[in-house]
Amino acid sequence: MTPPLHIGPHTVQPPVVLAPMAGITNAPFRTLCREFAEGGRGYGEGAPTGTPTPTGATTTGTPTPRANGTADRTGTADRTGTTGRGLFVSEMITTRALVERNAKTMQLVHFDDSERPRSVQLYGVDPVTVGKAVRMIADEDLADHIDLNFGCPVPKVTRKGGGSALPYKRPLLRAILHEAVGNAGGLPVTMKMRKGIDDGHLTYLDAGRIAVDEGITAIALHGRTAAQHYGGTADWDAIARLREAVPEIPVLGNGDIWSADDALRMVRETGCDGVVVGRGCLGRPWLFGDLVAAFAGEGEEAYARPCFGEVARVMLRHATLLGEWLGDEARGVIDFRKHVAWYTKGFSLGSQARQRLAVAASLEELAGLLDAVDPDEPWPHGADGPRGRTHSRNKVVLPEGWLDDPYDCAAGIGAEAEVDTSGG
């Protein structure tokens, strides 16, 4: 049995984490994934059914110890611990927009009442602004756990030295982590990163040691370089190497987990303390039920194989929750459009019907179109493999001279490196 993951005072059992995904892992999607993790096999019929577990995670009242070796420079009392079946991280929130209380950003810091712990991911390039954002979260009790994103490979960000380009500048990375941990008021701070810029400029082992020095609680490693973007395969050996390099804190492995069995295999092959699952659950939030079953040793028979009718009910529920979250049913349906291809992947749906679903403008229209699918069509096995982004890029765009000296931060990073962007 894989031991639980401890993120500061929070216990995560099984040790599975929903990867932050910009535009995807908002409160509605997190709720769906969590319901399935909690034993829900309701496929859209509302509250989870099956194994009765408390809604959301429970407040234990007894804080568990901090992760071994986690330096506590904050001098504040431990926060109340929670126990959850999985950890469900928000999409990335830029620190500048947060401290400016940008309305759209404030909406992203929304958690459903039942979400515990509330995990927020921040992205920032300026130590002072990151510190202010973290302090705001702690002071205003906006979250229970803060994750910092250093994995974004998007050119408009790396061009300015942000995202996955940033850990190359070791002193800057250290300064950001220092400010974050120092301002967190006892909240656990974790970080997520890639292996480095490219194979010639790997940064993850140095970054890991810096993270330990600065009191980071856990590290998630996506086993790709920025140059790989989402192409090729994730390097799980790198996860094993990081595990060895930072024995003091938990290491979470990330990259190419498409099934619950992949998650078990990653733990077995790398020794990682938990797994972070992203694209595999796009249009498949029930993967979290499979993950819970797999870590409980239940085997493949316990995995979800929803028929089209069940998938359709999840789709409708997802769109409904989005509308409630956005305060506007039609906006919810429009936001849901990006999920249609993932949910319907592999089902025998003509291209016209798929297209109509992807442009539905109201819940009524969406429901009508979903009524027309064959509810008994079984889960298409071909739909289990890779989904979402899979493309690669040839080169990482960086500021001029960026690679000349990992310790020279004189040029600083432009504020443009913190543009609202699409993630990791």
Ligand SMILES: Cc1cc2nc3c(=O)[nH]c(=O)nc-3n(C[C@H](O)[C@H](O)[C@H](O)COP(=O)(O)O)c2cc1C
């Ligand atoms: C649409 C999309 C948005 C993403 N947004 C973020 C983000 O906001 N923050 C982050 O750290 N990673 C982000 N990522 C990266 C994922 O968290 C994850 O590291 C990556 O997809 C690899 O894991 P996977 O193979 O399980 O998908 C994003 C990925 C995708 C596909």
